């Protein structure tokens with residue numbers, strides 16, 4: 564087992580460059596299955612999840628090679644139809660092969676990915692949407708099995724603007740016969756990115772970035788080269804890290820237009836936020852905090868609301884802010900699980916249902932803690948920077964799943980941090 568050992572007390576100062584979004588590139592990789600031939604993705608982050616998704620594609624008969632930030636995927640004329648159980652278990656995003664393979668092959672078997680440490684994560688919206696398009700879907704021995712000789716267009720209302728369901732239905736609809744309308748669709752920049760790639764491939768889609776997506780099915784698509792949208796969650800993480808540690812970080816290629824509420828919250832907390840180039844906001848921004856942050860209330864919601872993936876950063880900000888704040892989680896039912904680890908660091912947090920009341924302290928107190936998911940892991944490392952003494956964050960692999968070059972970026976910003984291998988039982992029970 565590997566852990567991050569952080570010594571608190573140093574503000575993060577310097578610059579980082581943000582690469583492509585994990586939650587976009589994994590779906591762009593799945594979309595490559597829609598067409599035979601070579602898809603090239605650029606601005607690809609070097610993270611564990613990209614490695615896992617590459618392996619999912621290989622087991623379906625594709626070739627996938629990452630050189631620098633360019634991922635080349637060669638898809639055969641007849642890709643496989645069964646996703647590997649162990650890989651899907653390790654990474655839920657592999658469920659995104661369901662829509663494209665169903666559209667392309669008329670049959671697919673994907674292991675049920677189950678829930679995880681942030682909560683139960685159903686597939687009912689994915690399934691109901693694909694069934695409306697003519698698929699027959701059954702659950703067989705832990706697999707979701709979907710069949711359809713040819714999908715047809717349908718009008719689909721999502722109960723909740725689910726990112727994954729919107730993507731699976733969208734990727735199935737581009738090759739279906741007729742028109743599909745997805746109402747209450749997710750609006751995340753990741754959805755806009757995948758719509759852009761699908762349109763470059765020849766798909767007919769309107770409404771990307773709004774709650775209503777209209778897709779006119781086409782007979783076939785062509786493979787393309789596509790650049791991945793920058794990672795707004797990584798950008799937002801660095802922005803919050805600057806404020807929490809009372810530092811000064813330039814977030815190059817962070818897209819402020821994808822982070823409006825998050826940056827506004829930091830502004831209310833007392834941070835100074837400047838665009839690097841007001842004429843080209845996508846160049847990035849700078850966040851400076853020269854005093855203890857003021858407490859601000861934060862509510863997570865689907866985009867354009869404050870991202871649930873930033874919840875650990877919101878709690879950590881509150882934990883060191885001046886005054887009490889209320890943080891409300893509206894997307895996942897167990898995202899507060901990591902708060903137990905924050906309590907070990909001396910944070911004063913009390914939860915009631917999906918609300919957390921956080922009473923800020925000037926300093927937290929370093930302790931051994933455990934990453935329960937990607938974002939909680941990073942939130943705990945950042946909390947450790949604002950803690951007295953040493954904090955050890957176990958299960959470092961979670962952070963590898965979503966943050967490229969995390970250790971070197973942290974060190975580049977002045978953090979005292981190292982990565983250490985330990986025998987599992989060397990680490991105290993957490």
Ligand code: EPU
Nearest residue numbers: 586656683684685686687688689725726727728894895937
């Ligand atoms: N939901 C259902 N039924 C469904 C689908 C979703 O009940 O059929 C519920 C979920 O249980 C959850 C809510 O709807 O309560 C939202 O889930 P959504 O489908 O939007 O999430 P996802 O597609 O599974 C993606 C990201 C998550 C991110 C969420 C919300 C990927 C690979 N994952 O998950 O990212 O938190 O959207 O923005 O894109 C992360 O990167 O650390 C991460 C967890």
